[in-house]
Amino acid sequence: MTFVPKPKARHPLLKTNEIGLTxxxxxxxxxxxxxxxxxxxxxxxxxxxxxxxxxxxHQFAKVSGIGCSSKTPSYFLGNAHGFNSVHGRxxxxxxxxxxxxxxxxxxxxxxxxxxxxxxxxxxxxxxxxKVDMCYIVDNNGTYGLTKGQFSATNDRGSTSKRGxxxxxxxxxxxxxxxxxxxxxxxRSFSGDxxxxxxxxxxxxxxxxxxFIDVISPCVMFNNHEGSTKxxxxxxxxxxxxxxxxxxxxxxxxAVEYEEGTTxxxxxxxxxxLQLRKLSDSYEPDDRVSALTYVQQAxxxxxxxxxxxxxxxxxxxxxxxxxxxxxxxxxxxxxxxCPRAEKLEQINESLR
Amino acid sequence: xxxxDIHNPNYFHKVVDCQWACPxxxxxxxxxxxxxxxxxxxxxxxxxxxNVFPGILGRTCDRPCEPACRRVRxxxxxxxxxxxxxxxxxxxxxxxxxxxxxPKKKNGKRIALLGAGPASLAVARDLLPLGYTIxxxxxxxxxxxMMRSQIPAFRLPKDVLEEEVDLIVNMGVNARYNYEITxxxxxxxxxxxxxxxxxxxxxxxxxxxxxRKEVSKHISIGIDWLSNVAFGHTTSISGRVxxxxxxxxAMDCCRTSNRLGAESVTVVVRSAFDVMKASDWEKExxxxxxxPILNNRPPKEFVHENGKLKGVVFGRVKPVEAxxxxxxxPTGEADVYIEANHILMAIGQENHCPWIERDLGIEFDxxxxxxxxxxxxxxxxEKIFFGGDSAFGPENIIWASAHAHKAAIxxxxxxxGKDPKHDRPPEAVNLIxxxxxxxxxxxxxxxxxxxxxxxxxxxxKRSLDNIKVEVELGFDxxxxxxxxxxxxxxxxxxxxxxxxxxxxxxCVDICPMDCITFTPNAPEAELRTAxxxxxxxxxxxxxxxxxxxxxxVMVKDEDxxxxxxxxxERCPTNAWDMQKSIIHIPQLSSYAx
Ligand SMILES: Cc1cc2nc3c(=O)[nH]c(=O)nc-3n(C[C@H](O)[C@H](O)[C@H](O)COP(=O)(O)OP(=O)(O)OC[C@H]3O[C@@H](n4cnc5c(N)ncnc54)[C@H](O)[C@@H]3O)c2cc1C
Ligand SMILES: Cc1ncc(C[n+]2csc(CCOP(=O)(O)OP(=O)(O)O)c2C)c(N)n1
Ligand code: SF4
Ligand code: SF4
Ligand code: SF4
Ligand SMILES: [Mg+2]
Numbered sequence: 001m002t003f004v005p006k007p008k009a010r011h012p013l014l015k016t017n018e019i020g021l022t023x024x025x026x027x028x029x030x031x032x033x034x035x036x037x038x039x040x041x042x043x044x045x046x047x048x049x050x051x052x053x054x055x056x057x058h059q060f061a062k063v064s065g066i067g068c069s070s071k072t073p074s075y076f077l078g079n080a081h082g083f084n085s086v087h088g089r090x091x092x093x094x095x096x097x098x099x100x101x102x103x104x105x106x107x108x109x110x111x112x113x114x115x116x117x118x119x120x121x122x123x124x125x126x127x128x129x130k131v132d133m134c135y136i137v138d139n140n141g142t143y144g145l146t147k148g149q150f151s152a153t154n155d156r157g158s159t160s161k162r163g164x165x166x167x168x169x170x171x172x173x174x175x176x177x178x179x180x181x182x183x184x185x186x187r188s189f190s191g192d193x194x195x196x197x198x199x200x201x202x203x204x205x206x207x208x209x210x211f212i213d214v215i216s217p218c219v220m221f222n223n224h225e226g227s228t229k230x231x232x233x234x235x236x237x238x239x240x241x242x243x244x245x246x247x248x249x250x251x252x253x254a255v256e257y258e259e260g261t262t263x264x265x266x267x268x269x270x271x272x273l274q275l276r277k278l279s280d281s282y283e284p285d286d287r288v289s290a291l292t293y294v295q296q297a298x299x300x301x302x303x304x305x306x307x308x309x310x311x312x313x314x315x316x317x318x319x320x321x322x323x324x325x326x327x328x329x330x331x332x333x334x335x336x337c338p339r340a341e342k343l344e345q346i347n348e349s350l351r
Numbered sequence: 352x353x354x355x356d357i358h359n360p361n362y363f364h365k366v367v368d369c370q371w372a373c374p375x376x377x378x379x380x381x382x383x384x385x386x387x388x389x390x391x392x393x394x395x396x397x398x399x400x401x402n403v404f405p406g407i408l409g410r411t412c413d414r415p416c417e418p419a420c421r422r423v424r425x426x427x428x429x430x431x432x433x434x435x436x437x438x439x440x441x442x443x444x445x446x447x448x449x450x451x452x453x454p455k456k457k458n459g460k461r462i463a464l465l466g467a468g469p470a471s472l473a474v475a476r477d478l479l480p481l482g483y484t485i486x487x488x489x490x491x492x493x494x495x496x497m498m499r500s501q502i503p504a505f506r507l508p509k510d511v512l513e514e515e516v517d518l519i520v521n522m523g524v525n526a527r528y529n530y531e532i533t534x535x536x537x538x539x540x541x542x543x544x545x546x547x548x549x550x551x552x553x554x555x556x557x558x559x560x561x562x563r564k565e566v567s568k569h570i571s572i573g574i575d576w577l578s579n580v581a582f583g584h585t586t587s588i589s590g591r592v593x594x595x596x597x598x599x600x601a602m603d604c605c606r607t608s609n610r611l612g613a614e615s616v617t618v619v620v621r622s623a624f625d626v627m628k629a630s631d632w633e634k635e636x637x638x639x640x641x642x643p644i645l646n647n648r649p650p651k652e653f654v655h656e657n658g659k660l661k662g663v664v665f666g667r668v669k670p671v672e673a674x675x676x677x678x679x680x681p682t683g684e685a686d687v688y689i690e691a692n693h694i695l696m697a698i699g700q701e702n703h704c705p706w707i708e709r710d711l712g713i714e715f716d717x718x719x720x721x722x723x724x725x726x727x728x729x730x731x732x733e734k735i736f737f738g739g740d741s742a743f744g745p746e747n748i749i750w751a752s753a754h755a756h757k758a759a760i761x762x763x764x765x766x767x768g769k770d771p772k773h774d775r776p777p778e779a780v781n782l783i784x785x786x787x788x789x790x791x792x793x794x795x796x797x798x799x800x801x802x803x804x805x806x807x808x809x810x811x812k813r814s815l816d817n818i819k820v821e822v823e824l825g826f827d828x829x830x831x832x833x834x835x836x837x838x839x840x841x842x843x844x845x846x847x848x849x850x851x852x853x854x855x856x857x858c859v860d861i862c863p864m865d866c867i868t869f870t871p872n873a874p875e876a877e878l879r880t881a882x883x884x885x886x887x888x889x890x891x892x893x894x895x896x897x898x899x900x901x902x903x904v905m906v907k908d909e910d911x912x913x914x915x916x917x918x919x920e921r922c923p924t925n926a927w928d929m930q931k932s933i934i935h936i937p938q939l940s941s942y943a944x
Contacts, residue, residue: 004915004916006863006917007797007863007915008800009800009864009913010863010864010865011864011884013885013887014865014884024863030861034923035921035922035923036853036857037855038855040856040857041855041860044860190856191855191856219853231853232853232900235854235901
């Protein structure tokens, strides 16, 4: 925890984005999490990604539940909208907000406790409902905020700080998300910003539900020998399978990959997402084979990372429901609150 | 790149930009912190140890430290280092108990100091505590050299000068004032164990132009005229005055003329405004007193009527850059004629020692400067050492102090039969952690964004009416505190321990100045472009760690670090620590015990 505010002074050569803002303009107050917490790196990655996307901070809405992870929206995009909801209930808030205003970019931050334990039901249903958002789980295998209980994503046999092994098998949120119909599913590591930042950018731009499971070590309760979510264990057991590289309309295409190993996907805002396969047998556009691969690796104790599944031309819940494109705050009183006669008409038509 | 060796004393010394730039390597941040704590006496003594004349320098120093200050790069305006030195001097208490003891019993060695300027005085101060007998000779009626004879009272009041000069003289110097040295041979015949030549650069340059001879009684050499003013021989100047030259002397000449009754004063300079030798603040002060400075005007001729000066003709040139150097070419415009009744010639000085016979074994080079070893300041005559302006030509007071410390060590080594060049004590560095608690440091780590505070000036009319009125009033305690808070504490270093780092990136994310990057190692030029923010200030070092478990290295660009300690606060493993670097610059005082 730091008591001193971060000085406003900045490097004079800091890059400005297309709308003239520096990365520092996407920051917020200094984190109160433990020094070295992986969650802070995820926040830094979100800051960098949003800056690179050149979207003004006030066009984002941050939503979260309860947990150290769910506190982090306070530490990025200080000028964005935000709602810190109750434990495991962020999906309801996000769904409501999205229905009311689809023009904002939604970033949800949750924890493994928040999404895989108390909030598992909500997690399943927001995927099923296809809310257009970037949903990030800071996955540390523990309940950090309540001081280190095993969470539902903790691996069987992984030990607590005192050396006691976990007896239950983990819930894998990535497999769940693929299975439940998410159109963008990725996994990354808080200690690998090079991989994480492009994933967040792509997830924000992706139309449909985008999920990123970020392994994010808890330095206080789950970073010891014997833990499978420690910095060193994760570094030694990750297998990146698909690299994602987002090419904005103004960017030149710098790297041309070998024929056959890359897939190029057009995003609906005109940018291009280049996927580079690092493993021959991986098929990121095939739900069943992606799921099989991920689960097989898990059996072997390997953590596959990268953009694991992508469905182009996804639909979202506004498409499904045919609801208003105009945000509620842009609608006239008349259309927001139809008169009694209108209700009468509707009732009549149903009789 | 190779991992950085932080135990090389120069590595962290360079990070303390001000201290590195100060010829006497004054530990600036250390005394600034003491000022913020209202410990003025201790702050004064730290200065007195390193630069010998804090009260004088706090008003007159050339301040090479200020353009070097990190704050210039992180913001724009440096910390007012020099004026804070004056705060220490103005507000100090009794210093007697801090002064070195001078033994009653002498060590038997006799040293002659030629000249009583800052260089000689500082040598005396360093040698006296070791029991040396010091005889100091000067033609002037008092000590201080050009600090007394040249720097006008409106910049340096007499009592401030005398306090610091007398302090040294009263330590037991046998001062022989009004003593014109006319022969080095005679001095050698007095058989001292060693000699220090601190006679300065006392000859002002002249300019031979058409009409020069005829108008000679209307022309004064600037430094001669200023010393006549200082010693009360000249008390007024009348008519229109032209000051020729663009250095310190020119600025002091024009401002002095303005106070002694000149009808008008104009400074005319051969070169462009930006490249004038005078410091920016001197030019500003002169202009604030209503004195015009005309640039790019080389003089051509003195116009007179039967030996009575009428004016001066100046050509017109413009600066052109050719092969990286400035050249002045005529603009083709008509010459300018400026009326004048008196001319003060301030176009430079020379170190000139006609009284040193050339057959004593003291070698002189083709520019008639003594041949001196740069490390020991020893001449080709083993008993004779040079320092101050007499060594390498006109510099300033802080260089005189710096030379003096070197020369004093050399003289001591020489008197002990050791080699002044090769037996010198080495520099060293100590690192002391400043951690007091989880988020507590023993220094004020928080960054203060305030702008540089302006030193108040005396009322303009009042100061123009009386040459003794000091123009700058100095900071009071409140402003002094505020200005002191701007110091970034660049001597509190970020020290990295590879084996503790878990590569969590917390330091990278928190650093407000993007100093820290974890990246694959590469040659320096490549690394400089591969960092989070490009490292374009090539004089500023990169701090590179050994290889980390992910086979990357930690690279920190020292350039813009605010020394805010946030990296160390956010590091979960204390791989970063804030440690005060104490640079040990050898001084004779460490031999005194
Ligand atoms: C007008 C002017 C303004 C200046 N302003 C500043 C300033 O603001 N800040 C700054 O840092 N520096 C300033 N300087 C420069 C500074 O004064 C000198 O660099 C400094 O005093 C040099 O010190 P020194 O001990 O080497 O010699 P000096 O101070 O020159 O002392 C030499 C002494 O030797 C004596 N001497 C010389 N020859 C003989 C002889 N043959 N016999 C007997 N005695 C002799 C002289 O009388 C003199 O007292 C200024 C210089 C001038 C001319
Ligand atoms: C309804 C409810 N039940 C229980 C809690 C107690 N609680 C607070 S945070 C938390 C777990 C958080 O774990 P996770 O989401 O993984 O966040 P982390 O702190 O690990 O980032 C629990 C159980 C609560 N706040 N509200
Ligand atoms: S307890 Fe764990 S999760 Fe919470 S801030 Fe500390 S390190 Fe991060
Ligand atoms: S002290 Fe650390 S955090 Fe602060 S500017 Fe320097 S490197 Fe960055
Ligand atoms: S905060 Fe400490 S442990 Fe983390 S990367 Fe920086 S130095 Fe290493
Ligand atoms: Mg957790």
